[in-house]
Amino acid sequence: MTIGIFEQKLINLKNDLVEMGQDVFTMLKEAGEALVAMDKVKAKEVIKFDREVNDLENSVVHKAINLIATNQPVASDLRFLASSLRLAAELERIGDLGSNIARRTVEMAHMIEEGEPAEKLPENVSMMVQKAIFMLEMALGAFEKGDADSARKVIDFDDNIDDCNRTIRKQILKIVNDDGLKAKWGYEIITLASHIERLADHATNLAEETVYMAQGKTIRHITHPSNNKNKK
């Protein structure tokens, strides 16, 4: 069966989103590596790359709006196009967080160079960033395959990241309590953990969007584990 022009354009748009996802994933992976190695040079490259992700978002949004305006899509086509607008925004936000993580890395590396009071990067922060990147990889894979079951596993994993964030906050507050001179370093680590936690939230949003796209079920604001916690 031949593929129609509209269908081909949908495939192209999906490829654009997959490519944007791969770029964002690479950006986050490199931001994570730069953090663990306290590599200022690599971190600065990550910051520069954010602009390209922003351009990709504009391109995806422009194409999706054109397809909606000219084809009046319905059913799975409509769900995909509506989702593509949100997915592009989520990916762009993840790119911003990658950039934020890299900025914190630059700042902490600078502190170490200047001999300011600091400790080495806590092991659980390295673990947390690896877990969040793994979540992002799972979410992107689920989107590419249109696999709602895998997407739901990503959503379940978000609890784990939230727990990491809480543990790190407590641990850093204790260190800063014991040694007030490490307050600036503590602030950087807590901010960093917040960025990673937000990254995992956006990976969760990607997964929720995949469930909507694949099954037409809106689970956003219903299944998000962090929402349930907020209500407690």
Next chain:
Amino acid sequence: MVEEKKEKVIIRAKNVDFYYGDFHALKNISLDCMEKEVTAMIGPSGCGKSTFLKLLNRMNDFVPGARLSGEVTISGESIYGPNADPVDIRRRVGMVFQRPNPFPKSIYDNITYGPKLIGIKKPDLDVIVERALKAAALWDEVKDLLNKSALELSGGQQQRVCIARALALEPDILLMDEPTSALDPIATSKVEEWIKTAELSIVIVTHNMQQAARISDKTAFFFLGELIEFGPTLELFTRPRESKTENYITGRFG
């Protein structure tokens, strides 16, 4: 206390099979249309949607070799039973066709044609004309031109004269067979606006899926004489249950 909206079935088709000679045009169709709702019928040409529509006011009675099995009721009464009167049924179930077909008479005479046949006289006729034209959203445009020939009106106005002519008999149901396919976008939007605000039980056949999505409460998808899917329009157009529906409405049929 919130008052619960009670849906009332106005049209019920139960296990309906319909044949044109040897051709099995409708296969075991069961479907309920609710009072004061707009029900849209979609599907490719030859799928049976217009055949189904014509069953509802016994327009297929005139087709040689046509036969029906199963049951069709309107407000609980069988319209194919021994006591059913086709003339009375067609008074209660009005119809508007694809192309505007006003009589070559004045606007006034078009609207009063049916009421006169059942013995209604002036001044009641004047009241009926005003009410029907207002209901069809045409009164403001033609109130000073009632003696003008309906054929001199624009296509959209002619179609609304036909709607008003059908409404003059105060039908319980209005059947519409692709009522805007011969109209330009402005005339189409006026007819669609009327349909959306009519507060009448309407069954509409349309090839324009966006139109079905815009104006109907429920949509039925027919294919090869079978009712593939029937349900709330919003659901059918955002997450259809059946893959055949999905393929048809997204244009990937075949």
